[in-house]
Amino acid sequence: MRWKRHPQRSQAAEHYAREFDIHPLTAQLLLNRGVNGLEQMRTFLEPRLEDLTDPFLMRGMETAVRRIRRAIVRGERIHLHGDYDVDGLTSTSVTLLALRRLGALVDYRITQRHDASVGLSPSALKRDHLPQRPDLIITVDCGTSNLEAIDLAREQGIDVIVVDHHSPGPRLPRCAALLNPMQPQCGFPFKGLAAVGVAFTLVRGLQQFLANDDRDWPDLGVAELTDLVALGTIADVVPLVGDNRILVREGLDLLCSARRPGICALMRSAGLLSDDSTATSLRDRLNARTIGFRVAPLLNAAGRMGDASRCVDLLTTDAFRTADAIARELESINLARQQCEREIVQQATRVAETFVHPETNALVLADATWHPGVLGIVASRLADRFHMPVIVTSIDERGLAKGSVRSPETIDVLSALHGCRDLLETFGGHRVAAGVSFRAEHLETFRERFNSAVTAQLPDGTARDQLLEVDAHVRLADLSSRLLSELERLAPFGHGNPEPVFESRDVQPLAPRALGGDNLKVRFREGSQTVQAFGFGLASRGNDLRARVDILYTPRHAQSRRSRHLELVLRDIRSHHPDPDAAE
Template sequence: MKRWIAAPADPGAVATLEREGFSSFMARILAARNIRTGEEAKRFLNPRLEDLEDPVMMKGMVPALARIRKALENRESIAVYGDYDCDGVCATSILYLALRDLGARVQAYIPDRFQEGYGLHEEAIRELYARGVRLIITVDTGITALRQAETARSLGMDLIITDHHQPPPELPRALAVVNPKQPGCPYPDKNLCGAGIAFKMVHGLLGRVPEEFLDLAAIATVADLVPLMGENRILVHFGLKQLQNPRRPGVAALIKSAGLDGRPLTSGHLGFQLGPRLNAAGRLETANAAFRLLTTADPEEARKWAEQLETLNRARQQLCDEIAAAASEEIDRHPEWQTQPSLVLAGEGWNPGVIGIVASRMVEQHYRPTLVIALDGDTAKGSARSIPGFDLYSGLKEIADLFDRFGGHTMAAGFSLPAGRVEDLRRRFAEVAASRLTPEDLRPRIVCDAEIRLDQIDLRLAESMAALEPHGLGNPAPKLFVRSAPLLESRTLGASAAHLRLRIGSPEHPLTALAWRRGDDIRCLAQGVRAVHLVGRVQINEWNGAKTVQLELDDWRPAHKIPSVSQR
């Protein structure tokens, strides 16, 4: 059974917000997002581009901008070196297009995941040098490139590193390192993604907010799972507005190929539909199709690239299903793994481009920090995903001697190591997880923002809560706890009866509640359940021009069981 946990909210902040005129309900939701004053709440609920920070506050930005301006003035050849994921491709596109518009002699270089692998490579630096490049600017990569920075220096090339990943103890000796997470950086917002930092660099170059790139910054920000607070919230808020009427041919084609043309877009569409299509190129082939899509000015060319991404995305989905099935079979063959606080799964021939997605699926199913590894002879490449309460990067750092290289964040990471060390990795990673996680940590949890009466859930409430969007990491859609809701009707939905539909409340004012992939729960409900405790999210359903309010359920319990919403 999942734990229902009350979102921590400082009582002092709740009281302050109530005095500022917010309802107790909204005050608690805002306080749970670490918003403590009326001024902070107003900035959160009414994002403004003017609230974006001055980019020159970022350590390394001033010398970086000076060197780029010198290259523009002297007509030097510049290379933008990016990563092959959605964030990296968007970041590469932002900086490439901005420099091109400024008249630069600029080219883009995105490594091949399969031939080169992640990061800045010495061979690529030498190739760019042979092409006449004397200034390389990395985006979304490079923070660990110590040896590669020395190669650039030895060739007489200048290197500017822009990255958002966790810096190692020793930084590369580049002309400039721009990463708000680096020691001594006074920039207040540490959570920008790679494209967000590229956006800030263009902001500094132009001396104005580059609104023309809000669309790409928004897609990358949501797709890269950085917290949608602070500047990220501003970028996504205004990026979504721009995406409603896309001016970029490639983005318009992408939206149309995803079946979203003419529909109101949400952050969910960026994270689950647009982002995966851009990611599909680098996962299965090279990221060239995604980069060309985002940088073309030709609508017909954009349509062709979007079609290619659509084909690749379908192939990616099939590969994910196949590898996830193989991973599940591996777990079934090793029941002893079920008692361990972590999972390390490895398979020969698994596509390294999709194992991160498979790791996420395994976390959803088993609620354990999970490492999924693609074996290829003597080499092993892995992706890791975590659960709340376990800092993945820190955990991997404890066993760094096993890896040839690793990097990432609290919740996601990547690594490589010799195939012969996989068993050692499984044992030692389990030891690290066991030292940091309690049995309670390994129970799936649902964080409840506030308790609410059923009669308070109406269209007015739903519309007021829409001001909390866009939702995502750090600002999830509020989950509300409803106690003892009368159950009027329960039935299944879908061709395979996979989903559950409840009618709750009074016959005069019934409310619909939907639980996706919970169709099997109908058996329990058929056993005389008359009322239920619920945790769910309020939604507005539009049909034939009419608006109604409904709940999307995260969990439920029969009301004869005492509801337990713990404080931690």
């Protein structure tokens, strides 16, 4: 584990600390995350919906809102087609609720995992849409690469609007409008939106466009949709900066009010909401991490193990009884998913270990018995364990290996896949997460080529040396209640906005002991200050705590029955060295 210390910009930090009446360490953290300048700082510290990017900067927006208005006025039938993950389900729900409020004749379909291709495939078009003869299809979280199906829809006289965020290939779909900030010549400056963020941008565009119309239209209440936008944005692990930060901050506040029946049912199933919960108590428990690890998996399980359409019913219903019934169904499905996942993780880990050699910087695994619905989670688990990009696939009866790619943030797997595209049937996604399919007979060749493509991105030739970025050196006595409260203002934390990591040197460990699940509990003393710390997965490091140490950690407020107190979440431990740079 290498520690990479951010350069300390004391003068700039002091300047912004005075301007915003914040602790210099808070200002240093913002500078470390690339937030610079008074307006950027203000927007980061005080995000507002009014600060969102103008929706009409997105290429195709004017055409899209005009076509949707025409469909509603003429009473045309509109179909939505969404992907089966949480981003696709929330995108579908946001668009569906907005169009229903406008009085549209709208229905929806969700991609089935067993379809031949992701998104709107020709078979899905024929099965889910053509029998009902819609006049307009709006794809959400898919469509950019579904060229064949969109051409087929055009031949049938059906217009298609694509609402997506995936990187396009060399050809764009021939659709009525393409809303995708990643498309060429798109002037929308923020490129990191999840699909639900693009869908929300479309709703904002409709709101603005119809506000100047000669007809009277109902208000879309865009702020009331931010709970769904936050859920999809967090689940898709996009950077929590820019527009995404604004959307998630607003959405988390709305989630804590527990107004939407489907959201209440999900939080109850996840153990976050009880009959005596208040908005204040929910705020203590609800954050990007609990959404990502406890709420989102309940929705993802349906798409992984079967049909995710019920999730849209859950997210859009006004009836608490209906929501509770669907949430209980999802709990059962998720239990089956967890069992399936555990078994495949164990199998895949054993297989992966046989391929890990000094020259291995990426893993490509395939098995005909692995359930395709859990491959993304399995790939994530293995990428965390082996600290390298991992592809996990299932081979179907046609000899097609199809699965998921996950990677540490230091590797651009989409670029690596582009370098192997002659061996691939399909691929697409993002820098650290993608989907892929290839012929099973190409497995060995692809494994070698993908490993070489990843290795080429590494300056030192190895992906396995984990890097921890250190925000600042801090004395334990400096961790005041005021500082911790300011650090909480920097949330939501996640991809693009990591939790703060501080370093304290030459501290004395006291009474270390192992807890269940390979966890560690220990107290640290520096001068007169003593602080309790927990190290998750660090029980094996107990031998490092026999003498004074340097530690990396994230400070946080912990809640006891009587009060809030300081607690450290350990990230790493090493023997104290008087010269920290020499210890690297």
